[in-house]
Amino acid sequence: MKRVLIIAYYWPPNAGVGVYRWLKFVKYLPQFGWQPVVYTPANPELQALDEALMKDVPPEAEVIKGPITEPYAWYKRFTGRKADERLQTAFLKEDGSGSTWKENIANWLRSNFFIPDARIWWVKPSVKRLQLYLEQHPVDVIVTTGSPHSLHMIGRALKQRTGIPWVADFRDPWTNIDYYDQLKFTRWADAKQRRLEREVLTEADRVITVSWRWAEDLESLGAKHVEVITNGYDPEDLPRPPEPVDECWSLVHVGSITATRDVPELWKALAERVRDDAEFRARFVLRFVGGVDHGVIRSLESAGLMGHVERIGQVSHTAAIRHMQRARVLLLPVNDTPNVMGFLPAKVFEYLGVQRPILAVAPLGADIGKVLGDGHWLVQRGEMGPIHTTVQQLFDRDRTAATPAKRFERRELTGTLARLLDRIVAKDVTVMHRA
Template sequence: MKRVLIITYYWPPSAGSGVQRWLKFSKFLPEFGWQPVIFTPENPDFALVDPSLEAKVAAGTEVLKFPIWEPYQLFRRIKKGGIKDPSRILEQQNPSLLDQIAVWLRGNVLIPDPRRFWVKPSVEFLQRIWEDNAFEAIITTGPPHSMHLIGRDLKRKTGTPWLADFRDPWSAWEFLDTLKLTSFARKKHRKLETSVFREANVLVTISPTFAREMEQLASRKVHLLTNGFDPEDLPAGFSPVSEPGETLEIVYTGVIDSIRNPFPFLQALKEVFGSSRNRVRLTFVGKVSQQLLDRIREDDWLQEHVHLTGYLNHEAVFSYYEKAHRLLLILTQTKNARGNIPGKLFEYMATGREIIGLGDPEGDAAKIIAQAGAGKVLAHEDTAGLVRYLQEIRQLSPEEGREDRGQPFHRRNLTRQLAELLQGMQHP
């Protein structure tokens, strides 16, 4: 069996779709002749942690861990236990001078990202391992895009074929626009990105829009490899049909932050159900913004009909899926929005529940939902459309679920495509 080195910052117990992507690829790769070896930091700085995911690591998966030093550690010392990640300063209304300096340094000094100090020692460490345990291929996944620099330098030193996986864009990433970048910093990002585009054997990204945009920048083929879903994650006995009840249950899972706007849906929900005898409950499963908390506290009707669970581990989320009659998907409102395909979309589809989305009706996520017959996506500003939709489902009994909605995006099928790309690097 061929060995492939997968270099990723995010790995269990970290939570999030970036973790799920390579956790699942590593699970199924051995079925296609590739034995994954994971290289990840020994002491990473995760914003969200889900220890239950550690049990999902496939038996026999070799995980190499190497210490990392991150500027966030120094920042926290100065802040005396304040903000954990300077990037979260961007959501504050009145950041302090120290906070503003941290944002500027993040954008203009820590290029491409705060994990840049891990690149050189990681390459030296992996070179020593290479002497006794060679790999047939390298995979890097970013962001953080420093992971790609490790792959680039390893390829330069060993000649090993290398696949670079982009879960978000690099120089065109919307996040960079919030960091007060100088022209010098933008040129530096573009120079590093160009070296990765030029030297990687294969480029991969998660959405058709991102692939088209990257192809224009890279002047070469970029392969599409979406996220997906593993049916084995569904609990035993999970039913694709929701149970009828007196209350219409709508569930959203994931983060609500400054680029995911739930307020048009709240407005429409109250307009339709505020004076209705039909009962409704909207549940947010996950971390939500202070703005959403304040909005709910200011409104007695929302306090009664909107439920907040806070962050839950991945396994606990499925109990909310099972009781849901509809699943709410709130897509981003940014320049990268058209290519935004949240990992949870495929999980939503696998539950069999109908999806109602807020976002770009012509975006990649909306097209996937439409092609699968899994629901619909309405624009954030389409208040009338949201009202009509809620009026329709107010009168309906729970929809019959469909188990086949997520089948084209089964993690095993996606891993087969990945294995074909890896094999193609061996025999170009």
């Protein structure tokens, strides 16, 4: 069995959104002749805990853990936070408070002295540890997955020292990430970020990303061999039998909804339907499962919808899927940011897997339109007429969505990854066809 070293910051029981992509690849890689060796921090900053995720780690997988030093303990002390407080998703503010002067200073220091990110202190000890490991336990390919993009620094150094082929997986953009301009980089720090990004893109044997438009963006930055392997859904994660659909007409968003995902036009359309339609008013529930930015709450209050809002908060992965199955319609507002055309949130594939209708708010021509099949709706921001019409159609034509494409199942996607790894070992540099 061939061996692949996967360097990943997010790993169970950490339940952040970044864990699922490579956890599922690791789950299925042995079925395609690859033994995964995972290197991950022993003591990472946790977003959430979900011990149930450990069941997806196959017996063939080897997991190596190395201690990591992160600046978050200092950050919490400096900003007056509790030591056990979990930091929120980037630019998600649930409490409505503005940033304090201490937070502004800490964030400026993080942006300009921890480059490319706060995990930079993990690079040198990891390279040393893994170089010793590889001398005794060779692998055929090295994979790094970012963000955090510091991990690509580990892969780059290991390739330089060992000659082992290296794949850089971009789950998220680097300098094209939607909040990059909010990080307050100095000119020097911005130049260093862009130089490191360019070195990774040009020196990796392959670059993988999750959407077609982001692949084009990476190529424009210098990458030469970019493959697209999207995220997906695992049929084994879907509760059987499925949860019964809500009696009420529930519009459900699962996951964090940040300020860039606010859709005031939709809230206004829903509020007008509540005002004008007694049946809709009696049955309508807008449910948020996960964090909700305070700016979104203010927008909902302004529209007069808070009487119809349910907030569930953070739940386990299994519970999140149960909420998806119960929904009459699943809400998917795509970030209103410059990289929106390639933004494919990981949850869209689980939305597809539960076969409930999806209401996506995104530009026409965005990559998300490529994955939505029959029984789903896409509307653009600012177009009140189509939004009104779509809300009416969704309420009047309650139905199950079409069966999702098999190519988005996690096992199928892992097969694509395994074939890519096989080609790398065979020194085949052709790029797979992008569907």
